[in-house]
Amino acid sequence: MDRVDQMLLLMQQQQQMMVTTMQQQQQMMATMMGAMAQNIGVPQPTPPGQPSPGSNVGNLFERFQRYRPPTFAGTHRPEEAEYWLNRVTKLLRPLHCTEAKSVELLSYLFEKEADLWWESVLRSIPEGHVWTWGEFEARFNVKYLPQTYQHERENEFLRLQQGGMSVAQYENHFTELSRYASEMIASEAIKMRRFTAGLRSDIRSKICCVNIRTYAELVEMSIKAEQDEERVT
Incomplete structure (x- = not known):
């Protein structure tokens, strides 16, 4: 074997040693990381059949x-x-x-x-x-x-009038009972007409000519009309 061949063989041996050393270092690093995860409480994979922490x-x-x-x-x-x-x-x-x-x-x-x-x-x-x-x-x-109870509440909604209640109290009852008559107030426009019909005439007369676009605005304007009425009296 001449000198050139010897040098090539030596280089190949050195490269093989370097690869082996790198593999050993990678294995050691993986082992260390696993130990560190256990020591500092890094979350480990959740065992099958058990909910993961924070999501159950x-x-x-x-x-x-x-x-x-x-x-x-x-x-x-x-x-x-x-x-x-x-x-x-x-x-x-x-x-x-x-x-x-x-x-x-x-x-x-x-x-x-x-x-x-x-x-x-x-x-x-x-x-x-x-x-x-x-x-x-x-x-x-x-x-x-049962259906009989729901029908009773539906009829109560249809008969609902403000009467001696404040607008806020009337609106609370209206909202509570409207769940049992959702088909009868399928649109916001119908809901607004039904709410207005149940208001006292003195309040209804003050808002009938106002351009009101939403149910929330209708309630707000009705409360304001009620407050104006109270100031006058």
Whole structure:
């Protein structure tokens, strides 16, 4: 073997040693990073079948519980069921969670008869079903707010007049009862006409000639007309 061949062989051996050394260093670095992750608490992959931290409904429920939501054991009095649903719905709003999560949170509040009913509902739907709020509310209403009760509230809405109430009180009742007559006020224009018809004549006469474009503006103008009337008297 001449001198040139010897030099080439030596260079190849040196290159092979460098590659081996780099591989060893990479392996050592990976081992060190794994140890550091365990020591400083870097999140590791979530085991199959377990929710990842921060994304499960448990954290939302802890926040929800701070508002002390009332439980629901079922009732044969529709007004009690309606009051409960309205109350917990308001408590859900600050959480800004999805409709499916909202349904799941409320399901934790069911007790006794209501819990048995909910379990029967869950058995009747496909596994992995994603709930919408409208679907949940429809199921709840069928069980606890029968058609006779809803028809009574619908008729109450149709008969609603301001009478001795303030405009603000009248508007609260109007909004509450309008849920049972949504088909009758399908557009904002119809809703505005129905609201105006229920106002006292003295207030209605003050806004009838004003160009009002939205329901919110109608309520605002009605309150202003009421305040003007009070100043005069």
